[in-house]
Amino acid sequence: MTGERKTKKVKTIKINVDKCNGCRACEVICSAFHAAPKYSSNNPARSRIRVIRDPLADIYVPIYAGDHAVAECAGRDKYTIDGKEYDECSFCRASCPSRSEFKEPDSGLPLKCDMCEGEEEPLCVKWCMVDALTYEEREEEVEEGADREELEIGLEALAAKYGVKTLQNTLARLSKKA
Ligand code: SF4
Ligand code: SF4
Numbered sequence: 001m002t003g004e005r006k007t008k009k010v011k012t013i014k015i016n017v018d019k020c021n022g023c024r025a026c027e028v029i030c031s032a033f034h035a036a037p038k039y040s041s042n043n044p045a046r047s048r049i050r051v052i053r054d055p056l057a058d059i060y061v062p063i064y065a066g067d068h069a070v071a072e073c074a075g076r077d078k079y080t081i082d083g084k085e086y087d088e089c090s091f092c093r094a095s096c097p098s099r100s101e102f103k104e105p106d107s108g109l110p111l112k113c114d115m116c117e118g119e120e121e122p123l124c125v126k127w128c129m130v131d132a133l134t135y136e137e138r139e140e141e142v143e144e145g146a147d148r149e150e151l152e153i154g155l156e157a158l159a160a161k162y163g164v165k166t167l168q169n170t171l172a173r174l175s176k177k178a
Helices: 025-033 123-127 146-162 164-177
Strands: 005-015 049-054 059-064 079-081 084-086 133-143
Touching: 025 049, 025 123, 059 084, 123 133, 146 164
Parallel strands: none
Antiparallel strands: 005 133, 049 059, 079 084
């Protein structure tokens, strides 16, 4: 597909795993920001960032919820960095059938980081007192319609997994909260 080019703002959160101390403040503020009504509760299970923790091995890995995967992948990755061995799936951002991360606890629908839409700076970055998370913005050229394609692919995946009816009901419920 070809089309006009336009400028898009690209938002990036850089993660410095060495600075993270596993305090989970990022999980708390993310879940509170996304509660309905906003800030009415906090439940890290609803957070779009999850900290993979292994205190005995001094391993703390903040991971952002990315795209939904319909099926789990066939292979697994193991990383060893500076002598620390990270579990399979530790760095994966997908909401996938083989694990519980990044699923809305009530509906089971996938969660995805939205960069705290409407806020000047992501709240998890603001709440990280040790600067393990830092925020950057830049401009990038993209083809007109690229956003719509991405949205359609996401909706198709959700419809295939949960059924069109469930998807419609969830969208109707979310639109009432918005
Ligand atoms: S707030 Fe910062 S230090 Fe605390 S768990 Fe999250 S990323 Fe790690
Ligand atoms: S940027 Fe916002 S939505 Fe994304 S993980 Fe951080 S607090 Fe949650």
